[in-house]
Amino acid sequence: MAKKITTIGGQALMEGIMMVGPTRTTAAFCSESGVISTEDLSVSRITKKYPILGKPFIRGVFAMADTFRLGYKALSLSADKVTEDLGEEELTGLDKWLDEHLGDKLTGIIMTIGTVLGLGLAIVLFFMLPTFLFNLLQGALPGDISGWRSVFEGVLRIGIFVGYVLMVSQMKEIRRTFQYHGAEHKTIFCYEADLPLTVENVRGQGRFHPRCGTSFMILMLLLGIIVGFFIPFSNPVLRTVVKLLCIPVIVNLGYEVQKACARHDNLLCRLITAPGLWMQRITVKEPDDKMIEAAIAAMEAVIPENGEDLVR
Numbered sequence: 001m002a003k004k005i006t007t008i009g010g011q012a013l014m015e016g017i018m019m020v021g022p023t024r025t026t027a028a029f030c031s032e033s034g035v036i037s038t039e040d041l042s043v044s045r046i047t048k049k050y051p052i053l054g055k056p057f058i059r060g061v062f063a064m065a066d067t068f069r070l071g072y073k074a075l076s077l078s079a080d081k082v083t084e085d086l087g088e089e090e091l092t093g094l095d096k097w098l099d100e101h102l103g104d105k106l107t108g109i110i111m112t113i114g115t116v117l118g119l120g121l122a123i124v125l126f127f128m129l130p131t132f133l134f135n136l137l138q139g140a141l142p143g144d145i146s147g148w149r150s151v152f153e154g155v156l157r158i159g160i161f162v163g164y165v166l167m168v169s170q171m172k173e174i175r176r177t178f179q180y181h182g183a184e185h186k187t188i189f190c191y192e193a194d195l196p197l198t199v200e201n202v203r204g205q206g207r208f209h210p211r212c213g214t215s216f217m218i219l220m221l222l223l224g225i226i227v228g229f230f231i232p233f234s235n236p237v238l239r240t241v242v243k244l245l246c247i248p249v250i251v252n253l254g255y256e257v258q259k260a261c262a263r264h265d266n267l268l269c270r271l272i273t274a275p276g277l278w279m280q281r282i283t284v285k286e287p288d289d290k291m292i293e294a295a296i297a298a299m300e301a302v303i304p305e306n307g308e309d310l311v312r
Helices: 059-085 093-140 146-168 172-192 199-203 213-228 236-263 267-283 289-302
Strands: 009-013 016-020 025-030 036-040
Touching: 009 059, 009 172, 009 289, 016 059, 016 172, 016 289, 025 059, 025 289, 036 289, 059 093, 059 236, 093 146, 093 236, 146 213, 146 267, 172 199, 172 267, 172 289, 199 289, 213 236, 213 267, 236 267
Parallel strands: none
Antiparallel strands: 009 016, 016 025, 025 036
């Protein structure tokens, strides 16, 4: 009989997988030679340190903060592993100067800069641009179409998100990351089915999981359409500021909806999770056996002995 779990999740990395359990978080990496190594991530989680922040309808934003912190550390380790696999090459020019002056800090600095630039671009594309374009459309068309503002902006945001994911999925490195994503889902499904964690058992599992981060992103975009109806401002800057302030509300609401859908299997839950599952056809690919072995190694390291991960 399948068991329901809520406190074990994962994240695909470059050439590896991170699994998050109720008490431990472990990243497993697969080298070019096929050697699998694991490393525990000793990042204290906010919701564990302050239990009150784990209460319903406030825990979502703090759980997301924990996920970002863990993901950032895991991605840094993953980048270091990839660099190690490239071997010791003689550096020249700018690469040599950066290595001499920044050393081990280089990866962290690059990731920080990338994160800041990525957030800035996301604010422009997902918040300011849709409002700006709707204002242009409203000025060009006769009649009052202001009631369609939130729908227009929401559909455009979803279109931008899907288009971006489709574009990056064509990159070889990203496709391998999406394959690790598939290994993560299949391994969790295997564990939920109460089957031994073997490559053969994991390979036979489905790859689309309702608790996936991709599904959560789609859910937040859809909830953003509903919240947008209650924001009266049309100025792109002011509307963007208010939308950013509403993000914690959307995250908390989306988190509770996703957890509820993980606990129940009915028509409403299936309708809610359907868009995210469709999107996973892009972000979750079939893994190879070595990727599955890495996922199993990470999963086995975080499984609690006391059943703390089970839905009560």
